[in-house]
Ligand code: ADP
C-alpha cells in the first residue's frame with residue numbers, strides 16, 4: 001500500500017542493548033483494517049519492536065508514524081491515548097483485583113480525554129465511574145466473559161489472557177497490538193481467541209499480532225513481517241511468506 005494508506009509506519013527502527021542488536025533497522029507498514037502478523041524465532045526482536053512502537057523503549061534511531069504523527073520516543077500513556085493499545089507477552093493483571101476492576105484500569109489511559117468529552121453532561125465523579133463500569137461490562141460481554149466479579153488470580157491462564165485483551169479494548173483503540181496472546185492457551189481457548197480477533201477485525205479494528213502458532217497466523221494474517229536477529233527478512237502476503245525459503249530456514253534453524 002502507499003504511505004497515505006498506512007495507519008502505522010515504522011522506518012529503519014533501531015534499538016541495541018549493548019552488543020545485542022535486538023531491533024536492527026526494521027521497517028514495516030500496517031494498513032487500516034490489517035491483521036499484520038510479526039513472526040520470527042525466539043530472540044528475533046518481536047517483543048522489542050512492540051515495546052518500541054508502544055513507547056516502552058525509545059528508539060536509538062528510526063521513525064514511527066501513527067496516523068501520520070511521529071510517536072517515536074513518546075510516552076506509553078500518550079500513545080495509548082492516541083488509540084494504540086497492547087497486551088504483554090507476560091500477563092500483567094492485578095491478581096487481587098476483580099476482572100471488572102482490571103478492565104477498568106484500561107479506561108484510565110483515556111480518562112482525561114473522556115472527562116473532557118462527557119464532562120458537560122456528567123456533573124459528578126460517581127456518574128463518570130458508572131459510565132466506566134458500564135463500558136467495562138459491555139466489553140467483557142463482547143469478549144464473552146460473564147463473571148466480572150471474580151478475582152483475577154482465580155482465573156485460568158487463558159481466561160486471564162482474555163481479560164487482558166478486554167482491558168486493551170475498553171478504551172476503544174484504533175490499533176490493538178498483541179504479544180503472543182495464544183501462548184499457554186489450550187486448543188479451545190485458542191479457537192475462541194481467533195474467533196474474537198476475527199470479529200474485532202471485522203468491526204474495523206486494525207491488529208498487530210506477534211504469534212508463534214503458525215496455524216493461527218495463516219488463518220488470520222493479511223500481512224506478515226518476519227524478523228530474524230533484529231532484521232526483517234521477509235514481508236508480504238501470507239501465501240508468499242509462509243512458502244519463502246528464508247523464512248522456513250529461519251524457523252528450522254531455531
Ligand atoms: P522475541 O520477542 O522475538 O523473542 P525480544 O525482542 O524479546 O525477542 O529480544 C530480542 C533480543 O534482545 C534478545 O537477544 C533478547 O535477549 C534481547 N533483549 C530484549 N530485551 C532486552 C533488555 N531489556 N535488555 C537486554 N537485552 C534485551
Ligand code: MG
Pocket residue numbers: 046047048089
Ligand atoms: Mg517476545
